[in-house]
Amino acid sequence: xxxxxxxxxWARPKGYSNGILARGNETIYTGGLVGxxxxxxxxxxxxxxxxxxxxxxxxxxxxxxxxxxxxxxRLTWYITDRKAYHDNLPAIGSAYRxxxxxxxxxxxxxxxxxLMEDQALVEIEATAVK
Numbered sequence: 001x002x003x004x005x006x007x008x009x010w011a012r013p014k015g016y017s018n019g020i021l022a023r024g025n026e027t028i029y030t031g032g033l034v035g036x037x038x039x040x041x042x043x044x045x046x047x048x049x050x051x052x053x054x055x056x057x058x059x060x061x062x063x064x065x066x067x068x069x070x071x072x073x074r075l076t077w078y079i080t081d082r083k084a085y086h087d088n089l090p091a092i093g094s095a096y097r098x099x100x101x102x103x104x105x106x107x108x109x110x111x112x113x114x115l116m117e118d119q120a121l122v123e124i125e126a127t128a129v130k
């Protein structure tokens with residue numbers, strides 16, 4: 001269904017793929033999802049908790065299309081604190097694997113000065129092909 005694009009002379013990336021060749025009939029795009037609950041309330045101000053909840057929200061939206069984490073081909077992360085991201089990489093990786101599994105789509109992480117939701121520390125857009 002998906003083929004990881006990894007030039008043989010390049011070092012293997014950790015926790016993402018440089019590129020994905022996707023084959024399928026349906027493409028799913030999410031909006032920028034944040035780490036709030038189903039009622040639109042933030043239940044934690046912790047960076048890793050918000051990452052986990054954001055990933056869970058992505059999985060919930062994918063399920064509406066009959067898709068799962070294995071269909072993800074791209075994630076774009078917007079974070080408000082690069083240091084918090086780096087300082088919490090092991091816990092972020094653990095949360096990622098618990099929610100998404102060992103499927104690593106193409107990814108980008110961008111630090112931004114703020115997100116539209118004042119309490120949001122992370123926002124992620126996802127693309128999946130089913």
